[in-house]
Amino acid sequence: MRGAGQRVMVGFEGLEPTADLKHLLRHYAVAGVVLFARNVAGPEQLAELVRELQGLARDAGHETPLLIAIDQEGGRVQRLRGPWTVWPPMRALGRLASEAHAARVGEALAAELSACGIRWDFAPVVDVDTNPRNPVIGDRSFGGDPDLVGRLGAALIRGLQDAGVAACAKHFPGHGDTDLDSHLDLPAVEHSRARLDDVELRPFRKAVEAGVASVMTAHVLVRELDDRLPATLSPRIVGGILRDEMKYDGVVVSDDLEMKALAKHWTAGTAAMLAAQAGCDVIPVCSSPDAQVGAIEGLVRAVESGEIGWTAMDDSRRRIQRLKERFLLPYRDPDPRLARQAAGAGERVALAAEIADRAGIREA
Numbered sequence: 001m002r003g004a005g006q007r008v009m010v011g012f013e014g015l016e017p018t019a020d021l022k023h024l025l026r027h028y029a030v031a032g033v034v035l036f037a038r039n040v041a042g043p044e045q046l047a048e049l050v051r052e053l054q055g056l057a058r059d060a061g062h063e064t065p066l067l068i069a070i071d072q073e074g075g076r077v078q079r080l081r082g083p084w085t086v087w088p089p090m091r092a093l094g095r096l097a098s099e100a101h102a103a104r105v106g107e108a109l110a111a112e113l114s115a116c117g118i119r120w121d122f123a124p125v126v127d128v129d130t131n132p133r134n135p136v137i138g139d140r141s142f143g144g145d146p147d148l149v150g151r152l153g154a155a156l157i158r159g160l161q162d163a164g165v166a167a168c169a170k171h172f173p174g175h176g177d178t179d180l181d182s183h184l185d186l187p188a189v190e191h192s193r194a195r196l197d198d199v200e201l202r203p204f205r206k207a208v209e210a211g212v213a214s215v216m217t218a219h220v221l222v223r224e225l226d227d228r229l230p231a232t233l234s235p236r237i238v239g240g241i242l243r244d245e246m247k248y249d250g251v252v253v254s255d256d257l258e259m260k261a262l263a264k265h266w267t268a269g270t271a272a273m274l275a276a277q278a279g280c281d282v283i284p285v286c287s288s289p290d291a292q293v294g295a296i297e298g299l300v301r302a303v304e305s306g307e308i309g310w311t312a313m314d315d316s317r318r319r320i321q322r323l324k325e326r327f328l329l330p331y332r333d334p335d336p337r338l339a340r341q342a343a344g345a346g347e348r349v350a351l352a353a354e355i356a357d358r359a360g361i362r363e364a
Contacts, residue, residue, distance in 0.1 A: 003313060004299035005029045006320070007276060009067065009253075011286035015041055017052060020289035025053075026060040028296050031320060032067030034256075034284050035118070037079045043116060046080075047339035050117030054333060064324050065331045067282070069120035069168075072109055075139055083340075084112050085348040090125060090152075092359035094143035099155035101355060106159020106167070108348040113165050115342035117334035119327040120166040122216060122253075126153040126203035127176035136181040144176075146199045150206030157210045166327045169207035171218035171255060172242060173231055174200025182219040182261035186230060189222045196224060205246060213323055214251040215242060217280060219261035229278075230261060233271065238279035251319050253282040258291055269298025276308050281316040 005028030012021045012033070024030045033053055040046050050068055057066045070079050075089025085108065093102050106124075113121055128149050129141035142149045157167040173196065178187035191200070204215065217232040225241065226234040232254045242248050254275045257263070262271045268285060272295035275283050283299075285292045302308040356362065 003317070004303055005296050006031050007281065007283055007299055007313075007316060008272070008292065008296050009034050009069065009282055009284040010292045011036060011284070013038055013287075015039060015045060015049065017049075017056060020292075022056060024289075024292060025056050025062075025066075028293075029060065029062055030292075030296075031282055032069060032120075034286050035068065035070045035079060036286070037081075040080060043083065043339040043343040044336035046116045047334040047336040051333045054117070054331070064321065065328045067120055067320070067324065067328075068118050069122055070113065070118050071122045072113060073123040073125060073140060074105070077140060080112065080343075082344065084343045085345075085352050087352050088356040088359065088361045089139035090142050091129075091139035092355050092361045093152055093156075094141070094148060095359040095361075096355060097148060097152070099151055101351075102152040102155035103159035104351055105355070106156040106161075107163045108351060110160045110163030110165035111345070112342050112348070114163070115334060115339045119164065120168070120214070120323075121160060122168045122170060123160070124153050124156045124167065124169065125171070126150065126169045126207055127171055127174055128199050128203060129176050130199065131177040131179060133179040134176065135179070136183065137176050137178075141176060146202040150203035153203050154206045154210035157207060157212045161211070161213060164327060166213035166323055168214040168216050168253065169204055169212045170216035171220070172204055172215050173218065173220075173222055173225065173237055174204075175218045175220055176200065178220060182255070183259050184261075186261040186265065187220050189220055189224075191222075191224060193224050196222070201241070204242075208246050208248050212250060213327070214253050214282075215248065216253050216255055217275075217278075219255050219259055229274070232262065232280065233266075233274040233278050235278045243279055249319065251281045251323050252279055254280045254284065256284050256286045257295060258285060258287055267298070268292075268294035269301070271295070272298045273302040273307060276302065276312070276316075281319050
């Protein structure tokens with residue numbers, strides 16, 4: 001059932017499409033591809049890779065271009081480094097507290113990504129950094145003030161999207177006050193609803209008001225909201241708070257299903273079904289071909305059994321199509337020469353250096 005595959009994004013190893021990836025594109029019509037540093041050797045190679053991926057999708061009968069996404073935040077999490085601009089962590093922007101600089105960073109990120117054919121950036125992090133023992137957020141956050149995080153996140157979102165690249169506010173409903181890494185285990189947040197509204201949720205409201213194209217869920221157990229299921233799998237959190245309370249009708253994308261916070265407790269098929277039931281439109285499975293097929297087959301079974309309704313499938317397709325129409329259509333393949341020219345352009349390197357210098361941060 002190709003419709004189920006259109007809810008799943010996949011990753012792969014190496015600099016060229018693998019046989020497993022080609023099979024997924026041909027037989028399951030997956031929604032798109034998530035790229036990592038393992039897939040990148042340089043600007044020309046990356047542009048050619050994107051061209052090849054889109055060509056494979058066209059040859060397989062995909063009606064619209066693939067969603068191709070990457071995590072390009074700055075600091076610890078930027079899959080593209082030299083010769084591209086190397087950005088300081090978002091904490092540096094937080095120290096400047098300048099919306100103008102945040103918007104300029106968004107524009108700069110978009111210029112380098114779009115030149116390579118990448119039109120979806122899994123950024124910015126709008127988690128509020130309130131726990132010094134947090135092993136996974138830290139300086140990826142703009143800071144510990146929810147108003148500051150919301151203002152700068154919204155500015156960076158506008159910069160990215162006005163320049164043609166979809167942004168993604170993450171990790172809903174907030175991963176800032178945890179002391180476990182969700183790549184390794186399932187963290188829990190132990191706050192009242194009043195505190196969540198005042199701190200964790202406030203920047204996401206600002207992102208929604210700014211028209212963010214997508215929101216990524218957290219693999220975090222927020223006991224006050226759902227004491228049984230982590231946010232990614234929780235209809236109370238995704239459907240109840242993000243969709244119903246915040247009136248968000250953009251694309252909801254889960255964090256990677258292979259992270260141990262989920263993979264220790266649910267198979268890929270079960271996790272994919274639960275994420276879709278919760279309200280996630282796009283479900284990345286970033287490494288294992290077996291897990292990727294398992295996730296798609298789990299969605300197929302859930303649709304066939306009625307556990308996921310056709311109306312919900314149609315709603316997700318509509319949201320995904322709207323994102324593609326805004327950021328991918330009309331589609332043009334990237335030009336490797338322009339990708340090289342855009343990488344590390346002088347004004348962007350100067351901007352990164354200015355932000356790092358003014359913030360007192362020497363290394364990204």
